Amino acid sequence: MWDYSFAIPSILILAILLINYFMLQRLPIRVNKNFVSLLLIETAVITSDIFSSWACENYQDLPKFVVVSSNMFYFIFFILRAYAFFVFTCSILELEPTENQFRTFLCRLPMIITEVVTLSSPFTKAVFFIGSTGYQRGSLYNIIVLNFAIYLFFSIQSTVTFKSRLKAKRDFFGILFYLLILLVGLIFRIMFPRYLMMDTFCVMTIISINLLFMNPEYFIERRTRLFNSEGLRIILQDTTRQKYNTIFAFVIRHYQEAIEIYGAKQMDVGIRLIGLYLRRILPKEKLFYYRSGRFVIMTKSNVDVPAVIKKIEERFKSPWLSDNVELYLEARFVEVSPDYEMYDSDIVINTLVNALSKANNSTDKSHILVGREMFDTIQNNTAIKRALEKAIENNKIEVFLQPIMDAQTNTLVGAESLCRIRDDKGEIISPNKFIPIAESNGRINQLGEQVFEKTCKFISENDMSALGLEWINVNLSAAQFMKKDLASDFSKLIERYNLRPSDIHLEITEAAIVDDDIMDNQIQSLRQKGFLFSLDDYGTGYSNISRLKHSPFSNVKIDMSLVWDYCDNPNLLLPMLIEAFKKTGYSITAEGIETKEIEETMKSIGCDYLQGMYYSPPIPMDEFIKKYTKSS
Incomplete structure (x- = not known):
């Protein structure tokens, strides 16, 4: 029983x-x-x-x-x-x-x-x-x-x-x-x-x-009752989902400004009304609200997407009524190609958000088409971000050195430390690709700190005189330059490795000089610790001799664009500029020396130091030691 x-x-x-x-x-x-x-x-x-x-x-x-x-x-x-x-x-x-x-x-x-x-x-x-x-x-x-x-x-x-x-x-x-x-x-x-x-x-x-x-409430956006950003991520990464042939999206143009104009409460109602409208005209499709005025729609093959987009555009020509307040809003559209299924969910979302941002800022009302090229760009940037994070977290930032030559003797006198990272295959990633990412995601400080410390370690472990080195230049980013404890941090590293501050010259680009008072205070703090300074990439910003004559730089590096332009079209401007700098007390370094002719030209107009691919590309520290110890 x-x-x-x-x-x-x-x-x-x-x-x-x-x-x-x-x-x-x-x-x-x-x-x-x-x-x-x-x-x-x-x-x-x-x-x-x-x-x-x-x-x-x-x-x-x-x-x-x-x-x-x-x-x-x-x-x-x-x-x-x-x-x-x-x-x-x-x-x-x-x-x-x-x-x-x-x-x-x-x-x-x-x-x-x-x-x-x-x-x-x-x-x-x-x-x-x-x-x-x-x-x-x-x-x-x-x-x-x-x-x-x-x-x-x-x-x-x-x-x-x-x-x-x-x-x-x-x-x-x-x-x-x-x-x-x-x-x-x-x-x-x-x-x-x-x-x-x-x-x-x-x-x-x-x-x-x-x-x-x-x-299910975890995946539902409160105001619109549409699926939220987490819901979008989940459905994109789920390989057994029903096939959605097309994704299109739109963003409320200048959403933050609309909040300032109409108020947050009214805009919340407006967002809810837009959500209700989408649910009414697309009851069988997957609808998402991805924060900040961004809506995403996933449709099947039997949906006429251009017709739906036109219908939504027509609706936005009329105001959305919120508590007797008329909300006049404008929408900008993005269409995603079916190629999205080839990519990871995070890549698809990042690409979509990037495209919506472009659409929001564009004055052109035409739709942005997200294709394979845009996906590949975001995918590459994501891979670079991961490589950067991995290198910083594991202290794997590599420092390459590029020689700086004495223009009078043609012998090695200094070097510049340049950071490098590698991808998963061990290939070098161009600094033009990862430096902007490090600046945008706040990692530039950690990156700069590792470069500075590894340069200190290199100097302490090697005979500088045997290499012919008097100093090594280290670049300072704008973000680093804003750190209030920068002088004390660098000074502690100099003491730890038993160095002289003058062994390292700090390079500051014109772009980093965003405020004269901040620059003066920061440089003064570093100078009190014994550091010397070089102004990098002169000619790419807005500095002039009048502005710099009161600045405590010891060297000015002429940007390669000015050097190449002068060599292609000689004129009096660059020689007069160099002469004026030297009379003011600065030494001059010419960047971008790639041929014998450029070298001779820069020598003839009074440059003190020369740097460029003609002498050597940036090379790993161990290669630098082998190359220049032998030459000495």
């Missing part, structure tokens, strides 16, 4: 969970599909469990094939349920089955073997059989319990192995929590087989999953 008292409420709970699932707006992603499958399989397990138990109690009054079939269905779903819990766990861990087909086959093998053994039972009596006294367990009955235990073990092992894929610690402990409930249920199944409590523990697990992982 079996006790059904635990099973009936479980079916009612599952029914409520199913109704709740389909009533709420959800993303069509793998984890959601697997959860629905889990609900349906669990419902089938409990229903077949009740029916097969009833059939076993009444085996004498029922045809044998009904009793056998009902038990067969129950065991099939019971076995499938164990695998379904494992598959759901993998989807939470973002493990893609197609990543490793062989591993996927091995994971399915216990289920396949157990199903085959179970299906053979009417002939082999392996798992169960119906005898003269009714239902009887077969010699291999425990294989179904073993199958459940195997998938429980697989789930625990996968969670521990791939926990780094989880976004938060709570997800890790959440998975372990519901797996613990399954383990307790399995123990009850073994110890109390006549009580249908295993089903109850499985339902408890599903309830826990629903509370921990299936809250």
Whole structure:
């Protein structure tokens, strides 16, 4: 006699969970599909469990094939349920089955073997059989319990192995929590087989999953009731999503200015009205609100996108009414090519945001088309960002040295430290690519600090006189120049490596001189510590002799653009400029020396030092030592 008292409420709970699932707006992603499958399989397990138990109690009054079939269905779903819990766990861990087909086959093998053994039972009596006294367990009955235990073990092992894929610690402990409930249920199944409590523990697990992982509000934007930015990221990275052929998006032009004009409260209502409008005209498409007035729409192939865009543009020609206030807003559109499916979700989103920013700032009302070229650019920039982060975090910034020659003797007198980073293949990334990124993401300070310290270490570990070096120049960025504790930080490093401050000359570009007072105060602090200064890239900014004559620079580096321009079209301007600088007390370095002719020309107009590819490109420190120690 079996006790059904635990099973009936479980079916009612599952029914409520199913109704709740389909009533709420959800993303069509793998984890959601697997959860629905889990609900349906669990419902089938409990229903077949009740029916097969009833059939076993009444085996004498029922045809044998009904009793056998009902038990067969129950065991099939019971076995499938164990695998379904494992598959759901993998989807939470973002493990893609197609990543490793062989591993996927091995994971399915216990289920396949157990199903085959179970299906053979009417002939082999392996798992169960119906005898003269009714239902009887077969010699291999425990294989179904073993199958459940195997998938429980697989789930625990996968969670521990791939926990780094989880976004938060709570997800890790959440998975372990519901797996613990399954383990307790399995123990009850073994110890109390006549009580249908295993089903109850499985339902408890599903309830826990629903509370921990299936809250759709996490992906819903509050005002518009559209999916939010996290929802967009999730659906783009889900490989089993329904195919959406086209993505297009629009941004409310000058959104922040609109907030200042109409007020935040009115604009919130406006955003909500736009969301309602989109839901009305595109009820079956996936709609997202990506913050700051940006809307993203994912459509299927049967949608006439140009017609939809035209319809939305026409709507924006009329005001949006908010509490009797008319909001006059303008939208700019971006269309994404189907090539987006070739790229990572973060690349797609970053490219989309970048394109919307361009559309927002453009005076041209035409739509921006996001194609493969734009995706590749963002992908390359993302790879550079990662390489930069990796190099900084692991102290892997490399310092290359480029020689500075004495114009009178043509001998090595100094060098300039230049930073380099490498990509995953070990190839050098151009500084023109990673320096702007370091400046924009705030990493330029850490980068500059590593270059300065590694230069100090190089000087302390090598005989400068044997190399012919009197000093090494180190560049200061505008961000570094703003640091109030820069002088003390550099001074501590100089003391740590037992150097003289004059061993290092600090190069400051004209672009870094954003404020005369800040420049004077910072340079004064550094000069008090004994550092000397060189003005880099002169001719690319707005400095002049009148402005610089009161500045404590000892050297001015003429930018290569001025050098090349003079060599192509000689005139009196550059020689007079150099003469004026030298009379004011500055020494002069000419950059961009690439040929013998440029060298001779710069010597003839009075340059003191020369630097450029004619002498050497920037080279690693060890190569620099070999090259110039030999020459000395």
